[in-house]
Amino acid sequence: MKTPSKVYFIRHGIAENRADHVPDEKRQLTKEGIQKTRKVANRLHHLNIHFDLILTSPLLRAMQTADILQTAGLGHQIKESTSLVPNGDINNWLNWYQQWRQNGGHCLALVGHQPDQGNWAEILVWGEAKEGLLLKKAGVIGLVIPETGDPVGNSSLFWLTSPKLLL
């Protein structure tokens, strides 16, 4: 039996604070952010999770998070997507995703930002976003996507965890 398609939302780790001299897209993970994200990544690897693709927001703190996932052995390939920037367009991503699945893609990591990631997960499961999911930095949301038809409103949530509850 074919295992169902899965999408994992992984929020970027703890990043340096906003400051006038650092543009938002250049904010880096802190030391603590790197350490905690590494621990989460190693835990996911220990759980035998493997991503066909790590799709990431191009903002530095997300890219660094994606790198940590790759280094932990969770996936070979990283790709940037402007759909995953803060306030990104879920419909753009959905178009890409349906194509990617048709080409054989199966297990996908999305590295990005809040509240978008929680909102997208809600849209996929319930059809609309009500900000009911609490996703901490370096936290994980796991969805099962139906094999056929529209993922919107038809997906299921099988996992939501903070680093604290995972480690």
Added chain:
Amino acid sequence: MKTPSKVYFIRHGIAENRADHVPDEKRQLTKEGIQKTRKVANRLHHLNIHFDLILTSPLLRAMQTADILQTAGLGHQIKESTSLVPNGDINNWLNWYQQWRQNGGHCLALVGHQPDQGNWAEILVWGEAKEGLLLKKAGVIGLVIPETGDPVGNSSLFWLTSPKLLL
């Protein structure tokens, strides 16, 4: 600062199959069910979770699960509630819950059955149930309940995990 009220839904562990000679309410946890539920309970204890009350469905497999939670040090008090039987009435429970909170109750475990537990969690967070939450046996759902006002449609999901992803 007062920490917010929390409700944890904990589904009963793996139980013996339905059989003609055993009424549904007398089905027991299997050996594997007991072992896995104990591991989950110990993990919750390790995470410093403590319930002011373990409210359980009176069906045997739920009562046995509640006993395991108590034995692991997760809470001193167990109480049966007919609201938590399969197809139980969430409004009955809500009336009880508001009273319990007024009397100082803060962190509550609900031990029961699917699909009710996932449905109730969805009603508390999103106002309606669409069976979008996958809750395995001995799995856990964690909700934050707002301090004031109606919990229905105003709570937040901070945790959903299967035993496999927790252990």
